[in-house]
Amino acid sequence: MDKILVHGGRRLRGSVRISGSKNSALPILAATLLTKEPCTITRVPDLSDIHYMLTILGELGCEVERASGMVQIRAEHVSTAAPYDIVRKMRASVCVLGPLLGRELEATVSLPGGCVIGDRPIDLHLRGFEALGATVRVAGGNVKVLAPKLRGARISLRSNFGSTVLGTGNVMMAAVLAEGETVIDGAAEEPEVVDLANFLNAMGAKIEGAGSRTITIQGVKELHGANHEVIPDRIEAGTFLVAGAISGDEVALQRIQPEHLRTVTEPLAEAGFEILSNGSQLTIRPGAQRRPLKISTMPYPGFPTDMQAQMCALLASTGGISVVTENVFPNRFMHVAELKRMGADIALQGPTAVITGVPKLSAAPVMASDLRASAALVLAGLQAEGVTEVNRVYHIDRGYESIDEKLNALGAQIERVKA
Ligand code: EPZ
Numbered sequence: 228m229d230k231i232l233v234h235g236g237r238r239l240r241g242s243v244r245i246s247g248s249k250n251s252a253l254p255i256l257a258a259t260l261l262t263k264e265p266c267t268i269t270r271v272p273d274l275s276d277i278h279y280m281l282t283i284l285g286e287l288g289c290e291v292e293r294a295s296g297m298v299q300i301r302a303e304h305v306s307t308a309a310p311y312d313i314v315r316k317m318r319a320s321v322c323v324l325g326p327l328l329g330r331e332l333e334a335t336v337s338l339p340g341g342c343v344i345g346d347r348p349i350d351l352h353l354r355g356f357e358a359l360g361a362t363v364r365v366a367g368g369n370v371k372v373l374a375p376k377l378r379g380a381r382i383s384l385r386s387n388f389g390s391t392v393l394g395t396g397n398v399m400m401a402a403v404l405a406e407g408e409t410v411i412d413g414a415a416e417e418p419e420v421v422d423l424a425n426f427l428n429a430m431g432a433k434i435e436g437a438g439s440r441t442i443t444i445q446g447v448k449e450l451h452g453a454n455h456e457v458i459p460d461r462i463e464a465g466t467f468l469v470a471g472a473i474s475g476d477e478v479a480l481q482r483i484q485p486e487h488l489r490t491v492t493e494p495l496a497e498a499g500f501e502i503l504s505n506g507s508q509l510t511i512r513p514g515a516q517r518r519p520l521k522i523s524t525m526p527y528p529g530f531p532t533d534m535q536a537q538m539c540a541l542l543a544s545t546g547g548i549s550v551v552t553e554n555v556f557p558n559r560f561m562h563v564a565e566l567k568r569m570g571a572d573i574a575l576q577g578p579t580a581v582i583t584g585v586p587k588l589s590a591a592p593v594m595a596s597d598l599r600a601s602a603a604l605v606l607a608g609l610q611a612e613g614v615t616e617v618n619r620v621y622h623i624d625r626g627y628e629s630i631d632e633k634l635n636a637l638g639a640q641i642e643r644v645k646a
Contacts, residue, residue, distance in 0.1 A: 233608025
């Protein structure tokens with residue numbers, strides 16, 4: 228397994244081009260199952276999770292052509308059972324259920340296992356499919372949904388944790404070809420849900436309200452092919468903003484949508500950093516004084532859970548006491564033990580991390596555990612004395628396109644070591 232060595236103490240300066248959004252591209256690629264006609268998706272990031280999704284679509288019978296950031300897909304003939312050995316590697320493969328059910332009235336996918344950030348149930352997805360007229364059978368680790376026909380319904384996707392992002396997408400994709408009107412209450416409001424709805428509407432769907440708590444869908448007879456450019460990855464962008472906060476003189480992010488990052492730039496400004504917004508560019512530079520923070524992760528438009536680990540890496544060396552509460556995935560603190568190996572002073576109390584800032588972190592061999600925790604460890608290495616060795620780097624390659632190369636272009640010194 229590859230590892231990366233992060234030489235601490237280098238200052239970052241310059242600009243970085245942000246890639247297309249992984250969490251938008253994944254459901255959009257699945258949505259191409261809803262038409263027999265070809266679709267062209269651009270700004271698709273080169274990530275292992277995207278590779279897994281394209282492999283699943285290929286196994287389902289799609290013709291898939293990829294050329295750098297562009298993917299052409301044609302689902303002329305599809306089977307309805309996604310292969311276990313690929314699905315088990317990526318939970319997001321659950322989002323082929325909705326389009327397969329919508330198009331073929333049947334779909335079988337292996338149940339996504341849990342992962343280090345917590346149990347990853349899909350009860351809300353399945354409740355939505357049942358409301359549309361499907362029956363759900365769970366057997367042998369697979370979930371099978373099938374329906375004689377799909378009829379529009381009123382569906383609530385509210386949960387104790389807010390809503391469900393992929394669940395909202397899955398139910399939308401099952402409902403676009405259903406007969407009649409579907410209303411989703413308690414829908415996720417994330418920009419990735421809006422991007423998916425925009426792509427589905429470009430295919431001929433009739434979806435209104437995406438980005439709000441209530442989405443209304445008028446079923447149509449069929450969908451046609453469409454072309455679509457994926458929105459910028461707001462979590463990659465947020466990760467580079469935190470890199471700039473941790474060790475930047477001045478770092479600019481290119482080709483982003485600043486309004487998607489307000490929930491990250493506001494706390495960073497509160498923490499004492501200067502953030503300048505200019506069209507599709509954001510720049511971060513040090514302010515007069517750094518301040519500790521109290522943040523709680525919430526569904527969009529709250530502070531994103533996918534930025535929680537990265538923010539802990541920043542607050543670990545911010546003077547004073549910060550408090551970070553994780554409301555979406557309460558166990559999502561695998562990075563804390565590793566940050567403590569680097570000298571961080573963090574006390575976990577249930578879903579809350581109390582962080583007492585230390586003047587400097589010190590390098591250590593650390594273990595990546597999930598996508599965002601591994602990014603946090605790289606960020607911690609940027610500021611630590613010495614060379615931090617981050618193991619199991621395959622986690623980071625799932626969601627970040629060439630993060631080491633992009634950071635090195637800003638002045639970092641990161642080496643990838645083939646194990
Ligand atoms: C998406 O996962 C993202 N992944 C996650 O990003 C992100 O952390 C998450 O949304 C929250 O923003 C993709 O888009 C591929 P949820 P998703 O369903 O949709 C509970 C990353 O790092 N829940 O919104 O799977 C669930 O347990 C990844 O890029 C149910 O109870 O997350 C959690 O507590 C990690 N029942 C909360 O809702 C359900 O049926 C939010 O989960 C579904 C979810």
